[in-house]
Amino acid sequence: MSSVIGVSSIYQTPSLELYKRATTTTPATTSISLQVSDNKSHFNNVLRAHLTNNASAIATPNSSVLSEEAFKGIGRGFSDKDPLDDVIQDEDYGDDSENDADNDDELDVTKLGLPSRLVDSLHNRGITHLFPIQRAVLVPALEGRDLIARAKTGTGKTLAFGIPIIKGLTEDEQRTSQRRTGRLPKVLVLAPTRELAKQVEKEIKESAPHLNTVCVYGGVSYVTQQSALSRGVDVVVGTPGRIIDLINGNSLKLNEVKYLVLDEADQMLAVGFEEDVETILEKLPSQRQSMLFSATMPTWVKKLARKYLDNPLTIDLVGEEEEKLAEGIKLYAISATSTSKRTMLSDLITVYAKGGKTIVFTQTKRDADEVSLALTNTIPSEALHGDISQHQRERTLNGFRQGKFTVLVATDVAARGLDIPNVDLVIHYELPNDPETFVHRSGRTGRAGKLGTALLMYTNSQRRTVRSLERDVGCKFEFITPPAIGEVLESSAQQVVATLNRVHPESIEFFTPTAQKLFEELGTSALAAALAHLSGFSRPPSSRSLLNHEQGWVTLQLTRDHDDSRRFLSARSVTGFLSDVYSPAADEVGKIHIIADEKVQGAVFDVPEEIAKELLNKEIPPGNTISKITKLPPLQDDGPPSDFYGKFSDRDRSNRRGGSRDRRGGGGFRTSRGWDSDDEIGDSFKRGGGRSFRTGNSWSQKARSSEDDWLIGGRRSSRSSSSDRYLAVHCRSFGGACFNCGQSGHRASECPSKGF
């Protein structure tokens, strides 16, 4: 349906080229006219209207122009009731089949009326077209509207606020044509972690090298930050703790701030920055534009929005039902025991990362160290967690970015915000604490429209949680079995071949005479030997159990013909059968699983390699078959299923604390999808340092783990009481396997047969 609101003038142009010319030549007028047919047109039109600096509105054929006032009045259902009710959702930005060329132009950074300096630096970074969240934010942000926005991981949220702000600052600078030394910041970006703050700084600096951007965060000296601020600054990005310290020390003055950005607002709450954030917001001039980015809308964030934002427009490009992960992330899940995880990991990396970058997520710092140490024997890897100094963390991240090593083993500190290009594989070595953490961990791959893989390792008892995760995140896992040794060898060989292709021709020349001689003597086996050695298989690979991936074990399958009158196979009947055929096999048999397919009477079981050889040579009763298998058939379930997320599930935690609070399932995200979650406002309690933590919020759980100290921008010691730390560190049993002896239930550092 179309409706005419009021017409004063329409400039209609036959092409965008003419439109562009018209926008530069048409004098400013005040009122804009419109004819509206659908929401998408509204958007297109408002975009055009605003790209002309609100001075004049130009329409191309098939589209009309409307003012913001008119826009508010039509179709969208803008409401007076609650400012948070103004919502623009993803479908409003879907493909416009009417005019694809127009669409492309709307995204083309050269056609948006952005300052040429900004366009040039975006182009230098390979950014030629806006991503959807950037497109959605651009117009209302340029209008000066306060915003609340949400989009999936890696979709370009930083430039969503960065581009309009840079445009505004650059134009201001051009107008005044002077840059005062000692000028006060016009932009304040608050980020919950140092890493995120640094990343935002990097994005803004690279897109606007002409502006002075200073990043401030705790854990490092004040002096450099203070002197950078005193030289004059346009944009300050920082973590709340250090920002308050700098304000109190008179080094940072916020009187001239025109733009405030709150990045990852829900994370601020989780790490206990509520008070600090509010203290900072109180100090800002009331005449400003505020933009808030948040993955969820817990009560505090809503309150913040109501109190400090002015009639904000909500832009939600995730929605309620949609998959919360970025497109292009392929998901796998693999069942593993705490022991087999350890042995399986390098094979999974070899097969699924194919030589690219991998991030492995563990729950604890100690696990990160131990996993990384164990991996280093086969694949170069480094650990990243809170006990590592700031300087070393930066070196590690840089080394990983530059490809100096390919596997980063990290605690959840790295899950949020870190933008490392081209991560091919994310492995959840331990189940995440909640679905949000899963989304953020997985979102380290498949960034900026690229493809990626995330692989979840779970134990049998966590099967139900994996299903819950699928429901909560709106995703589907492909369930896989451990890669067979053949696959691992093939992938290793391919990776070695890729490495060989990168050997410098001059180096090749040095080795050619020896290679020729070898080839004459040994033929292709000389080359094969080199490949085997470079793949780390100088010795033949030992066989591995398909059930728990343990080396030196073999998985065999026993099937029985249907016409066999004996009872169906059970674990006990398998042992009985083995003792009849070859009694050492019955003595040594490991795991036994019954095949799920009811049409097959069969079981799979593990035996040591030597025993398997003997057993396979024995004569067996007719009607039975024993064979070595390379892939597991579907097996019957065993073990109690669990509904817990990670080691720090809500239920776990409340039990430990003796809490009787009414929890809504295993974490806010599960039971309340999307933005309306976490309304458990009564659940706050104060911790040392006076910052309040809400126990009902999944993030507060993380904050309470021993994990996240270094996340916080300074004031580390004030955030957790010793009793909290005790709970976090001591009140959970170790469920993993020792990297020293391989036994489960203790860590390598506590291994009875030390020598680690």
Ligand SMILES: Nc1ncnc2c1ncn2[C@@H]1O[C@H](COP(=O)(O)OP(=O)(O)OP(=O)(O)O)[C@@H](O)[C@H]1O
């Ligand atoms: N329009 C664009 N074209 C190409 N690349 C872009 C564009 N916008 C942003 N990028 C790049 O995409 C990557 C992800 O952007 P960014 O870190 O802002 O994502 P994000 O949405 O904040 O992610 P997260 O939620 O994980 O923090 C960055 O490397 C950024 O430079």
